[in-house]
Amino acid sequence: xxxxxxxxxxxxxxxxxxxxxxxxxxxxxxxxxxxxxxxxxxxxxxxxxxxxxxxxxxxxxxxxxxxxxxxxxxxxxxxxxxxxxxxxxxxxxxxxxxxxxxxxxxxxxxxxxxxxxxxxxxxxxxxxxxxxxxxxxxxxxxxxxxxxxxxxxxxxxxxxxxxxxxxxxxxxxxxxxxxxxxxxxxxxxxxxxxxxxxxxxxxxxxxxxxxxxxxxxxxxxxxxxxxxxxxxxxxxxxxxxxxxxxxxxxxxxxxxxxxxxxxxxxxxxxxxxxxxxxxxxxxxxxxxxxxxxxxxxxxxxxxxxxxxxxxxxxxxxxxxxxxxxxxxxxxxxxxxxxxxxxxxxxxxxxxxxxxxxxxxxx
Numbered sequence: 409x410x411x412x413x414x415x416x417x418x419x420x421x422x423x424x425x426x427x428x429x430x431x432x433x434x435x436x437x438x439x440x441x442x443x444x445x446x447x448x449x450x451x452x453x454x455x456x457x458x459x460x461x462x463x464x465x466x467x468x469x470x471x472x473x474x475x476x477x478x479x480x481x482x483x484x485x486x487x488x489x490x491x492x493x494x495x496x497x498x499x500x501x502x503x504x505x506x507x508x509x510x511x512x513x514x515x516x517x518x519x520x521x522x523x524x525x526x527x528x529x530x531x532x533x534x535x536x537x538x539x540x541x542x543x544x545x546x547x548x549x550x551x552x553x554x555x556x557x558x559x560x561x562x563x564x565x566x567x568x569x570x571x572x573x574x575x576x577x578x579x580x581x582x583x584x585x586x587x588x589x590x591x592x593x594x595x596x597x598x599x600x601x602x603x604x605x606x607x608x609x610x611x612x613x614x615x616x617x618x619x620x621x622x623x624x625x626x627x628x629x630x631x632x633x634x635x636x637x638x639x640x641x642x643x644x645x646x647x648x649x650x651x652x653x654x655x656x657x658x659x660x661x662x663x664x665x666x667x668x669x670x671x672x673x674x675x676x677x678x679x680x681x682x683x684x685x686x687x688x689x690x691x692x693x694x695x696x697x698x699x700x701x702x703x704x705x706x707x708x709x710x711x712x713x714x715x716x717x718x719x720x721x722x723x724x725x726x727x728x729x730x731x732x733x734x735x736x737x738x739x740x741x742x743x744x745x746x747x748x749x750x751x752x753x754x755x756x757x758x759x760x761x762x763x764x765x766x767x768x769x770x
Contacts, residue, residue: 409731410704410721411767415750417760421450421460424758428469431754432761434747435478435542436598441761442476444469449483451476454746454763464498467520472509473537473593477574478544486538488530489517491549491570493577502577504549504570505556509533516556536567539594539603540574547572548603548619550592555579569605569628571621581626585617595637597662598644604637614652618665631665632658638695639703639745646724648703654690657705659724669727676729677707682714696745698766701725704733704751706742719743721766735764 418441420430427445432454434440441452446468453459463483465474472487482501485492488509493501508515511529515522523530536550553566567589571581587607595604605617605628616631631637635649640662647660658670677689687710695705701724708717716738721730733743740756746763753762 410733412733412735412764413767414736415763415765416454417762418452418454420759420761421452422448429754429758430761431744432746432752432763433476434745435540435596436747438478438480439747440476440480442474444474449474449476449485451480451483453480461496463494463496466492466494466500467524470531471520471533472535475537475539475594477540478542482574484538484540484547484549486536486549486551487520488523488533488535489520491536491538491547491551491572491577493547493574501575504551504572504577504579506568507552507554507565509535509552516554534590535592536589537592537594537605539596541600541603542596542598543600545574546580546600546621547574547577548594548605550585550589550594550605550607553584567607569617569619569626571619571626581621581624583619583626583628585615585628587615595640597640598642602644602662604631604640604647606636608636616649618647618662629665631660636693638693638705639697641697641700641724643700646697646700648695648697648724650691650693650695654693654709657691657695657703657722657727659727669724671722671727671729673707677718677720680707680711680714680716680718682716687713692742694742694744696743696751698749698751702766704743708740708742717741 422443422445430443439454449463451461474485483494490505492503510533538549549570553568567585569583589607591608601621603619616635616637617628634652638648649658656670656672659668673689692706703722706719711717719733739753743751746752
């Protein structure tokens with residue numbers, strides 16, 4: 409059994425009734441608590457107590473996603489019609505406009521106001537995403553084509569993966585993803601020239617892509633079909649994925665994405681103590697590398713019907729189950745990576761974030 413030590417409990421800066429749940433963004437040496445409301449984004453530096461930055465949001469939270477720079481001074485909003493970098497002063501540093509994520513809308517909008525009160529396609533749009541590289545010099549963005557300054561009609565209905573200059577938003581590289589996304593998210597790598605992208609297309613054919621930027625060209629290769637990328641090991645040498653059916657966790661070699669080992673939930677994870685034994689045990693869609701040899705993964709989604717959720721410590725050297733994680737109080741939801749050998753959970757009411765570390769590291 410792995411005993412979890414509580415490192416810190418951080419109160420959510422925004423009212424959870426009108427904001428997304430808080431989460432952690434991290435790069436080597438930097439960790440931020442990030443919480444998005446409809447009108448603002450709050451960023452707390454977890455390693456510099458009392459350091460808080462608030463950004464004015466250019467559109468409500470249901471119109472896309474957001475990330476921040478590793479220095480915490482710029483927020484990048486990936487919206488329905490544009491990727492926009494915003495400084496803490498409220499000034500727009502740059503904007504890259506692209507095809508609309510709103511259903512079958514064929515327009516390249518110039519502002520949010522054009523569709524703010526529009527039809528259902530725009531009220532419930534699909535979404536891309538963005539992420540900053542580890543050194544903060546690049547922004548990777550998944551968008552719908554074409555870009556506003558494109559003269560390439562073949563890209564009208566194509567989704568694009570872009571590498572942007574973080575200072576001025578210049579498009580440095582692009583690759584077509586060949587997808588029809590409803591949602592996507594990025595998984596950063598310690599090497600600024602590498603990035604993971606998971607694209608949700610519904611029930612089938614949702615790919616995970618691995619991007620490489622050589623300074624001249626962006627290449628995107630599949631990690632797998634119907635797999636989601638959960639994390640990158642601290643050294644950058646290993647990737648962790650789960651299949652859409654949530655049957656198995658797979659450990660991949662980052663260099664060529666080959667599968668090294670896998671761990672099935674069924675037959676490995678014991679049934680929940682409150683279970684009748686007839687329910688399938690399956691992995692969550694999130695997990696956390698603690699170090700290169702340790703992953704904390706959960707079965708919280710299938711456990712939730714019984715009240716108490718469970719997390720598990722996994723030895724990646726053989727993809728074997730070390731045992732259940734023991735917490736000093738009940739937790740909710742899946743474990744998520746917080747960097748620096750820690751992971752986090754969010755309280756059931758979404759009003760607080762808990763940071764954890766294995767107790768045997770004391």
